[in-house]
Amino acid sequence: MSDREIELKLVCEPAELERIRCAPALKRMKQGRASGKHLHSVYFDTADLVLGQNGMALRLRRKGRGFVQTLKTQADRAGAGTVARDVGEYEAALPGTASTPDLNKLPEELRARIRALANGNAISPRLVSDIRRTVQNIATPEGDLIELALDRGALQAGGHDAPVCEVELELKEGTPASLYRVALDLNEIAELRIGHKSKSERGFALLHDTVPRAFKAEAVVIDHHATLADAYEIVLRHCLLHLMANEEAAVTQRSPEGLHQMRVALRRARSALEIFRPVIGGDLAVRLAAEAKWLAGELGAARDLDVFTSDILDPVELGAARSAALEKRVMQARDEAWERAIEVLRSRRYTRFLLEYGLFLTEKNWHVKRKAPAFARDFAGAALDKCLAKASKLGREIEDLEGDDRHELRKRLKRLRYALHFFSSLYDPEEVKAYLKYLNQLQDVFGGLNDVATAHMLLGRLAGGKEMRETASRILAWHEKRAAREWKGAIRLWKRFSGTTPFWRGEAA
The missing domain is CATH 1.40.20.10 (CHAD domain)
Incomplete structure (x- = not known):
């Protein structure tokens, strides 16, 4: 199944998650009861992380007696206001005996691209994400539906680990603007920062002990016929x-x-x-x-x-x-x-x-x-x-x-x-x-x-x-x-x- 996932990620300290969880303003928007999940995911890539370098994240996540295979493709920030991420998502169910992704479950174009990028190199487990998630659906005054996820856990890769404490707002129905409005409300409740990287991006950085670097402005490209x-x-x-x-x-x-x-x-x-x-x-x-x-x-x-x-x-x-x-x-x-x-x-x-x-x-x-x-x-x-x-x-x-x-x-x-x-x-x-x-x-x-x-x-x-x-x-x-x-x-x-x-x-x- 292919879909688009529009999400906005916020990071914080653990105490701030509790502020959000108990906030009266948020309780007024709740739809139904909150639910808890244990998300254990394994991300796969080549030894040189060629999929990640090309904006892909391929994972297996335990669900019941089986697995859900998910491929996420590079975020398109243009349609989601740049701070939020518009991500391609391709999911498929795999049996409980599965130990590696099944590329045949992907659309032919993506399957061919992954194999070309891997160039015969093994696609193996590189990163483990172990997260305790609380999920609450909320409805905005405008009628938009958003999934609010509060995540605590850790990423492990190459003998290193990194804590996870974040809020994810995923648009279910409505316009991306509602994600920003809810995030602005949450920012008045708790000390929050924008999460610029996905869990896979953070985890893969552990493997090479990547040092963040500075970037100069790229060229601005305006079409000759642009309004x-x-x-x-x-x-x-x-x-x-x-x-x-x-x-x-x-x-x-x-x-x-x-x-x-x-x-x-x-x-x-x-x-x-x-x-x-x-x-x-x-x-x-x-x-x-x-x-x-x-x-x-x-x-x-x-x-x-x-x-x-x-x-x-x-x-x-x-x-x-x-x-x-x-x-x-x-x-x-x-x-x-x-x-x-x-x-x-x-x-x-x-x-x-x-x-x-x-x-x-x-x-x-x-x-x-x-x-x-x-x-x-x-x-x-x-x-x-x-x-x-x-x-x-x-x-x-x-x-x-x-x-x-x-x-x-x-x-x-x-x-x-x-x-x-x-x-x-x-x-x-x-x-x-x-x-x-x-x-x-x-x-x-x-x-x-x-x-x-x-x-x-x-x-x-x-x-x-x-x-x-x-x-x-x-x-x-x-x-x-x-x-x-x-x-x-x-x-x-x-x-x-x-x-x-x-x-x-x-x-x-």
Whole structure:
């Protein structure tokens, strides 16, 4: 039997499951009695986990005297608002004597694909999932039916194990938006976080002791015939996926690059909402932009101290003049900033932001203004012109810019670069590449200048006492000389850039 399973997963501490189980608000939605299940499942794959790498999870689960074989295929996040998962599911009953999956029970296309991926290698047990589940059906005020599952247990693979404590909301009848609304209600009852990985993904990671890594934003692909609303959805989903892809690296590994990419994703989302705002948006879009600004700000201190350590402190050869006390204070401040960043990323407010963002993408209840162009390609050129005009207004005075004005020009150039990334698929790639080269060079120079300005602020706050202040002065003097050289280069770069004809003023591809 084939089906689609739309689910939203939330993870928490054990005490939070009890809060949910006893919540009066949830009791009012209950349909029938709750039931308990013991789910013992074995997941199968090749030694190099080729099925998992291709978005498949093949398992046998004990049911009565027999087994249920299930193949889950890669989640389609587009139709479920990105945070929830729309998963293909293929089930078949197997006898109690079965010890391995029966691929003949699968549709021919999937059976052939699995055999091609395995390439003659054995498909064997790789992961055991042992879960105690409480299931309760609930009905929303809108009449949608949802299965609420509270899971406690463990995953075991390769001699390692990982605890499981999570809430699964599976849509039985209705629209995916109801999953988000229920999840938002639960988030007010208990401390919850979005579960980005399935049990099989978490379990298979144990086998290779996989370290979460950071991801840069992938290319945005907007079809030449896409409507304005289509482009809006594609760009916003792209930003949300970029944000969520880096959360694990930032939270579990304290990855400087992971945190940086999260802030980039938040800035891109804010820029997208601002760029599209004259023609499409809504009240929730305004709220999302404000929350993205808050989140980026809360993560900013840790990012600033990461950059200060790697780009400001480390390059300067101070020899005997180096202040151990200053370095200790910087490291202490950095640790405190990281603690705050992780606290924010584990907060209800962050979870609510992700759920509201996903709900916005699911419901698509944005308002397209009456005079808005129908197609993305008709809007893109005007949006790029507007971003360029704002940057050029300051850029014309570049030789006289100081402090805050330089920083403002940097932000305007960054927004232009984001807009180019959003709409680049509508234009000739070679023309986009050449134009972006100038912008990237300018951003590198402005980024370095901003780091020096941030260093002044941090050293002013952290450097106390004569020894630390002397070290701080040497660090700043070294970077000020570099910044003066780079600013001259920025002026030359701007003049070449401003003399370049914007490619989008021709026809879109």
